[in-house]
Amino acid sequence: MDSCSWPEGSPSCRSKAIKELIQLPxxxxxxxxxxxxxxxxxxxxxxxxxxNKVSKIPINNIRSSNCLDDRKAIAKDKMVKTVKNSRxxxxxxxxxxxxxxxxxxxxxxxxxxxxxxxxxxxxxKRNYYRCTHKFDQGCQAxxxxxxxxxxxxxxxxxxxxxxxxxxxxxxxxMIYDSINLEDTSxxxxxxxxxxxxKEQVGSHFPSYMHDKSKEALSFSELTxxxxxxxxxxxxxxxxxSDHSAHSLMSxxxxxxxxISKEVYSPIFEMDQIFETIDYSxxxxxxxxxxxxxLNYSYxx
DNA sequence: CTAATTTGACCCAC
DNA sequence: GTGGGTCAAATTAG
Numbered sequence: 001m002d003s004c005s006w007p008e009g010s011p012s013c014r015s016k017a018i019k020e021l022i023q024l025p026x027x028x029x030x031x032x033x034x035x036x037x038x039x040x041x042x043x044x045x046x047x048x049x050x051x052n053k054v055s056k057i058p059i060n061n062i063r064s065s066n067c068l069d070d071r072k073a074i075a076k077d078k079m080v081k082t083v084k085n086s087r088x089x090x091x092x093x094x095x096x097x098x099x100x101x102x103x104x105x106x107x108x109x110x111x112x113x114x115x116x117x118x119x120x121x122x123x124x125k126r127n128y129y130r131c132t133h134k135f136d137q138g139c140q141a142x143x144x145x146x147x148x149x150x151x152x153x154x155x156x157x158x159x160x161x162x163x164x165x166x167x168x169x170x171x172x173x174m175i176y177d178s179i180n181l182e183d184t185s186x187x188x189x190x191x192x193x194x195x196x197x198k199e200q201v202g203s204h205f206p207s208y209m210h211d212k213s214k215e216a217l218s219f220s221e222l223t224x225x226x227x228x229x230x231x232x233x234x235x236x237x238x239x240x241s242d243h244s245a246h247s248l249m250s251x252x253x254x255x256x257x258x259i260s261k262e263v264y265s266p267i268f269e270m271d272q273i274f275e276t277i278d279y280s281x282x283x284x285x286x287x288x289x290x291x292x293x294l295n296y297s298y299x300x
Numbered sequence: 301c302t303a304a305t306t307t308g309a310c311c312c313a314c
Numbered sequence: 315g316t317g318g319g320t321c322a323a324a325t326t327a328g
Contacts, residue, residue, distance in 0.1 A: 113305055115320060128319070132304095144319085 099158045105145060109163060123149045133165035140164065 115128035124147035131139040141163040148154045 112303090114322090115318095116306075117318060120317065126318085130320090142319090 096162060097158060097160050099156065101148060101151075101154050101156050103154045105155055105157065107143075107157075109141070109165075111143060119146065122146065131163060131165055137165040 110132040111129035112132045112134070113127060114130050117126050117128070119126045126144055126146040129143045129145065131141040133139040140161045142160045144158040144160075146156045148156055
């Protein structure tokens with residue numbers, strides 16, 4: 001049902017990202033380092049293929065211009081960079097897109113409708129939305145929503161480009177996937193106000209090492225309108241504020257990996273990563289992973 | 301008054 | 315030339 005286009009050359013990046021995400025901890029590392037390293041590597045792999053790099057949109061100029069010449073100039077500048085294929089034909093090189101069919105339109109972001117079109121051979125009009133923070137934060141994310149023909153209650157939603165804004169409003173800072181506070185998981189949040197209060201949760205985390213099954217990294221996909229979350233089982237002494245997360249992350253990436261501003265909110269890439277995972281082949285028992293979700297939404 | 305939506309026109313890849 | 319994506323003025327909603 002869902003589909004996604006990974007940019008060219010991405011398969012190896014994707015597999016690297018997946019590998020990194022499903023890698024089990026090794027005893028020689030402290031777990032928080034591993035978690036952060038996996039985050040860092042995954043984000044790095046994703047940033048390395050992000051074709052937002054070819055986007056040349058002059059954000060600050062868009063609104064200020066009124067005359068036709070300016071508009072043309074901007075339109076030209078905004079053109080998606082084109083490349084020729086082997087036959088010499090121009091192919092449109094698009095930034096990241098993801099399509100899904102869902103009955104829930106609300107995805108937690110704030111969208112502004114900017115267009116509506118009759119689509120040939122389609123019963124319903126297609127609606128065009130851009131991120132509300134296009135101008136104040138330069139967020140280039142857009143989405144298209146079209147009612148499906150055969151299932152009127154469902155909508156085909158196509159997302160274009162990543163959110164670079166810092167307003168994922170309806171996403172809770174901490175989401176309990178399968179609420180079991182006897183579990184050993186710890187929450188990590190890189191959101192600005194996602195500081196975990198150790199006093200609140202610490203007592204719920206018995207010794208991490210006592211349950212080997214909790215060493216595993218697990219994933220869980222929530223409902224259609226929520227970002228995909230993934231879970232780590234981590235020792236209870238790991239409490240990371242946004243500030244320390246940033247510095248730790250920076251430390252882990254100091255060897256050359258860069259957290260690009262193009263991967264502020266890698267929700268949809270992660271979504272696709274997880275879609276490709278064959279859970280049956282993962283070397284850990286998901287049935288034992290009743291973990292508290294980690295919101296990986298990472299904003300620089 | 302400000303922000304959001306509507307809608308016709310413009311632009312460009314195909 | 316056409317279809318689809320975007321712009322921006324006009325209109326509507328809060």
